[in-house]
Amino acid sequence: MQSNPQEIQPENPETNPNANKEKSNSPFQLALRRFLKNKMALISVFILLIIIILCILAPVFTDLDPEKTNLLLIEKGPSEEHILGTNGMGQDNFSRLLYGGRISLIVGLSAMFFTLVIGVVLGSIGGYYGGIIDNIIMRATDIMLMLPFLVLALTIMAIVDKVTIGLFVAIIALTAWPNLTRIIRGMYLSLREQEFVLGARAIGASDFRIIFKHFIPNAIGPIIVNATLMMATMIIAESALSFIGFGIPQPTPTWGNMISEAQNIRILRNHPEAWIPPGLGILVTVLAINFIGDGLRDAFDPKSNRR
Amino acid sequence: MTILSKESAQDVLVDVQNVKKYFPIKGGILKRTIGHLKAVDDVSFHIHKGETLGIVGESGSGKSTLGRVILRLLDPTEGSIQFSGTEISHLKRRHFRPYRRDMQIVFQDPFASLNSKMSVAELIEEPLLVQTSLTRLERKEKAIEIIEKVGLRAADRLKYPHEFSGGQRQRISIARALITNPKFVICDEPVSALDVSIQAQVLNLMKDLQEDLGLTYLFIAHDLSVVKHISDRVAVMYLGRIVEIADKHSLYSNPLHPYTQALLTSIPVIDTDENPAPKEEKIKLTGDLPNPANPPSGCTFRTRCPLAHDRCAVERPELTELEKGHFVSCHLYTQEK
Numbered sequence: 001m002q003s004n005p006q007e008i009q010p011e012n013p014e015t016n017p018n019a020n021k022e023k024s025n026s027p028f029q030l031a032l033r034r035f036l037k038n039k040m041a042l043i044s045v046f047i048l049l050i051i052i053i054l055c056i057l058a059p060v061f062t063d064l065d066p067e068k069t070n071l072l073l074i075e076k077g078p079s080e081e082h083i084l085g086t087n088g089m090g091q092d093n094f095s096r097l098l099y100g101g102r103i104s105l106i107v108g109l110s111a112m113f114f115t116l117v118i119g120v121v122l123g124s125i126g127g128y129y130g131g132i133i134d135n136i137i138m139r140a141t142d143i144m145l146m147l148p149f150l151v152l153a154l155t156i157m158a159i160v161d162k163v164t165i166g167l168f169v170a171i172i173a174l175t176a177w178p179n180l181t182r183i184i185r186g187m188y189l190s191l192r193e194q195e196f197v198l199g200a201r202a203i204g205a206s207d208f209r210i211i212f213k214h215f216i217p218n219a220i221g222p223i224i225v226n227a228t229l230m231m232a233t234m235i236i237a238e239s240a241l242s243f244i245g246f247g248i249p250q251p252t253p254t255w256g257n258m259i260s261e262a263q264n265i266r267i268l269r270n271h272p273e274a275w276i277p278p279g280l281g282i283l284v285t286v287l288a289i290n291f292i293g294d295g296l297r298d299a300f301d302p303k304s305n306r307r
Numbered sequence: 308m309t310i311l312s313k314e315s316a317q318d319v320l321v322d323v324q325n326v327k328k329y330f331p332i333k334g335g336i337l338k339r340t341i342g343h344l345k346a347v348d349d350v351s352f353h354i355h356k357g358e359t360l361g362i363v364g365e366s367g368s369g370k371s372t373l374g375r376v377i378l379r380l381l382d383p384t385e386g387s388i389q390f391s392g393t394e395i396s397h398l399k400r401r402h403f404r405p406y407r408r409d410m411q412i413v414f415q416d417p418f419a420s421l422n423s424k425m426s427v428a429e430l431i432e433e434p435l436l437v438q439t440s441l442t443r444l445e446r447k448e449k450a451i452e453i454i455e456k457v458g459l460r461a462a463d464r465l466k467y468p469h470e471f472s473g474g475q476r477q478r479i480s481i482a483r484a485l486i487t488n489p490k491f492v493i494c495d496e497p498v499s500a501l502d503v504s505i506q507a508q509v510l511n512l513m514k515d516l517q518e519d520l521g522l523t524y525l526f527i528a529h530d531l532s533v534v535k536h537i538s539d540r541v542a543v544m545y546l547g548r549i550v551e552i553a554d555k556h557s558l559y560s561n562p563l564h565p566y567t568q569a570l571l572t573s574i575p576v577i578d579t580d581e582n583p584a585p586k587e588e589k590i591k592l593t594g595d596l597p598n599p600a601n602p603p604s605g606c607t608f609r610t611r612c613p614l615a616h617d618r619c620a621v622e623r624p625e626l627t628e629l630e631k632g633h634f635v636s637c638h639l640y641t642q643e644k
């Protein structure tokens with residue numbers, strides 16, 4: 001270090017092996033490329049897409065109304081007209097499977113969406129501003145986390161006489177937001193101290209810009225991963241609540257409802273075609289979502305993406 | 308205590324007077340403030356236009372905190388900061404914003420100081436986007452101009468930080484700091500994280516840019532060798548206070564404070580006519596920096612000072628001018644009152 005800096009030759013431009021590549025090397029593109037290399041995750045995306053298409057295009061695959069009851073056709077086995085038989089109210093199991101999948105997916109997706117919005121907004125505000133606002137938000141999450149989800153859900157659904165999909169989504173989103181809020185806030189607290197955030201403040205960037213251009217892109221990996229895994233949890237919550245009779249009520253079909261309808265030993269034993277498909281539907285969907293979540297986690301893993 | 312002599316008052320760009328930054332120490336279940344960590348404790352200095360003031364001190368001596376307070380990334384607990392004659396220490400965030408064009412910072416860690424999700428173009432143009440109303444094309448032109456000035460290639464605009472080495476990243480940081488044509492740049496250990504060979508290149512670049520653009524630097528480092536080439540004057544910090552501040556030549560050839568002497572003996576010195584080796588006998592620095600939350604009484608350096616005497620434990624030495632422009636705070640040079 002004592003050498004005279006004047007004597008040092010000019011820096012030979014450190015040549016970069018990627019310099020002439022056409023491909024973009026943005027961190028997002030790198031993550032995408034890593035994700036596409038993950039076989040399990042890709043297969044899961046494929047399977048999930050098939051399930052989604054089947055559910056969205058339900059009217060193409062069946063003409064039968066999933067809510068129409070027929071007292072003459074109760075607990076019938078598979079037939080040409082009803083390939084998965086009928087349930088205790090004479091509703092067609094196959095069309096209920098497809099339309100029920102719709103509801104289950106919609107419930108999972110929209111509950112995830114609302115949780116995400118609440119979590120990102122409150123987590124950002126708390127983590128960015130700190131102080132009293134943060135304190136209030138954190139105490140609110142504490143209270144929500146202390147309330148047992150099941151009791152809360154059961155109470156609300158016992159009071160309300162008709163549980164709609166919207167209400168159902170609201171209830172599970174309400175119980176799920178504290179976790180995501182805390183995760184996002186925690187990430188922000190550590191990001192806030194990083195030099196690049198100080199740098200953004202040093203050039204006079206607005207709070208809005210710092211949150212959207214600097215915080216969210218650097219927290220997006222864990223946010224997406226958590227949101228994905230949360231969707232799986234939401235689908236399970238829907239079926240669990242339906243199973244104990246506190247879900248979205250008849251005649252609306254959901255996978256959870258279909259399983260709960262099969263809760264008697266006669267159907268369990270004699271009509272596996274009535275409860276195995278919705279059970280598989282839940283299992284495969286949840287597994288696929290989890291594999292996708294894992295794939296996303298690996299793709300966004302900061303260890304393989306040196307800053 | 309004012310260091311500023313009257314005749315040079317006109318060309319002072321940054322004037323820091325009695326600045327303090329205390330961080331509250333919270334404790335107990337109620338998270339009450341149980342004490343203060345005096346990261347910066349009563350610091351005063353000024354920087355002339357076009358000058359470089361080096362600030363040297365061990366890790367934890369409060370150098371970064373001082374820089375951040377001047378840039379209002381942290382609010383000072385007390386004290387006055389004037390920039391171009393305007394008091395900025397109490398401006399509201401909104402009112403301080405226009406000054407940010409004129410005051411910039413280059414950080415220490417080239418891996419943490421650039422947002423890895425933004426391309427070089429976005430990074431370098433961001434200050435213009437935030438501070439000016441230039442069009443996209445104008446921003447791009449300016450960015451290319453500054454990119455080439457700091458020794459990168461225009462084609463590098465489309466790359467991302469992970470595709471660069473530490474030295475190159477530091478060049479990106481410099482470009483980002485300079486694109487708004489600031490007058491004053493705080494360099495917070497800009498080369499500490501770099502290889503020694505790259506350090507000199509980046510230092511030379513910063514020196515050239517200073518001449519080209521007429522910049523004023525506050526250059527932070529943790530050892531005296533790095534600031535030697537770039538500084539005009541040097542301040543030595545210990546536990547949040549300036550213990551010695553002087554013209555570079557005077558400080559290196561005639562260090563007065565035992566701490567400065569100790570710092571100087573820890574770097575190898577080539578004895579030339581231009582850089583005479585200090586004549587004082589060598590002082591070795593032993594032990595660690597005391598806990599800044601609980602600093603020693605009197606002179607904070609006394610616990611590690613081989614020349615400490617009774618008075619040092621009782622009375623805090625004031626920064627006094629011993630020679631013209633050479634200030635030191637040490638009881639060795641002052642009479643007992």
Ligand SMILES: Nc1ncnc2c1ncn2[C@@H]1O[C@H](COP(=O)(O)OP(=O)(O)OP(=O)(O)O)[C@@H](O)[C@H]1O
Binds near residue numbers: 330366368372373
């Ligand atoms: N936000 C903060 N809250 C509480 N204490 C802080 C904070 N920032 C810094 N400190 C404390 O203030 C003191 C000075 O820190 P500072 O980062 O300014 O030192 P430094 O001289 O820049 O050290 P380095 O050479 O390691 O960068 C340290 O003891 C540090 O722990």
Ligand SMILES: [Mg+2]
Binds near residue numbers: 372495
């Ligand atoms: Mg520092």
